[in-house]
Amino acid sequence: xxxxxxxxxxxxxxxxxxxxxxxxxxxxxxxxxxxxxxxxxxxxxxxxxxxxxxxxxxxxxxxxxxxxxxxxxxxxxxxxxxxxxxxxxxxxxxxxxxxxxxxxxxxxxxxx
Amino acid sequence: xxxxxxxxxxxxxxxxxxxxxxxxxxxxxxxxxxxxxxxxxxxxxxxxxxxxxxxxxxxxxxxxxxxxxxxxxxxxxxxxxxxxxxxxxxxxxxxxxxxxxxxxxxxxxxxxxxxx
Numbered sequence: 001x002x003x004x005x006x007x008x009x010x011x012x013x014x015x016x017x018x019x020x021x022x023x024x025x026x027x028x029x030x031x032x033x034x035x036x037x038x039x040x041x042x043x044x045x046x047x048x049x050x051x052x053x054x055x056x057x058x059x060x061x062x063x064x065x066x067x068x069x070x071x072x073x074x075x076x077x078x079x080x081x082x083x084x085x086x087x088x089x090x091x092x093x094x095x096x097x098x099x100x101x102x103x104x105x106x107x108x109x110x111x112x
Numbered sequence: 113x114x115x116x117x118x119x120x121x122x123x124x125x126x127x128x129x130x131x132x133x134x135x136x137x138x139x140x141x142x143x144x145x146x147x148x149x150x151x152x153x154x155x156x157x158x159x160x161x162x163x164x165x166x167x168x169x170x171x172x173x174x175x176x177x178x179x180x181x182x183x184x185x186x187x188x189x190x191x192x193x194x195x196x197x198x199x200x201x202x203x204x205x206x207x208x209x210x211x212x213x214x215x216x217x218x219x220x221x222x223x224x225x226x227x228x
Binding site: 035043048050097 | 147149156157158159162171172173174207209211212213214215216217218219220221
């Protein structure tokens with residue numbers, strides 16, 4: 001199975017400041033069709049997860065442009081340009097290149 | 113508007129069975145890849161099972177293989193997860209989601225508790 005390792009596991013951030021989360025995969029996430037299936041999800045307290053980014057860098061419908069994704073192969077990053085109070089929650093990366101799908105452990109974003 | 117609504121959860125004894133349902137609106141489950149994900153209390157997300165939108169092929173996590181079965185009903189536009197031989201470590205909130213390689217829309221989740 002593909003293992004996704006997120007760092008940091010906890011990220012205290014000042015409002016208005018940037019935040020960055022890394023996701024490293026144990027194997028390449030490039031599918032045989034050439035696409036790279038790495039996505040990012042946000043889970044606010046008490047809520048189901050919500051898709052933010054798919055295929056490394058594509059923002060899902062309704063996601064603010066302060067969220068961006070980058071990376072290639074096995075190393076990926078989610079960046080929030082200016083953290084807002086509503087961004088508090090846990091962020092997960094997920095790989096969709098192979099079955100079983102797997103998630104990172106989650107990174108808890110909190111406000112300092 | 114896409115909506116997913118899970119039902120069928122509850123308390124069950126170890127070794128028992130439950131069938132979860134996920135009623136969809138705003139799209140057709142028979143044409144879409146669909147996924148079940150679970151989350152134990154205070155823990156991260158665990159992928160459980162998926163069904164292909166095109167072929168109907170099914171996929172399972174090793175932890176549930178042979179015990180859980182994913183299926184769908186086009187007439188009811190509903191996804192199911194039949195869970196047999198339940199164990200205490202199956203206790204979690206179960207989410208259904210639309211998508212395969214990435215999960216676009218999620219239900220609110222339904223709690224399954226396996227305990228005597």
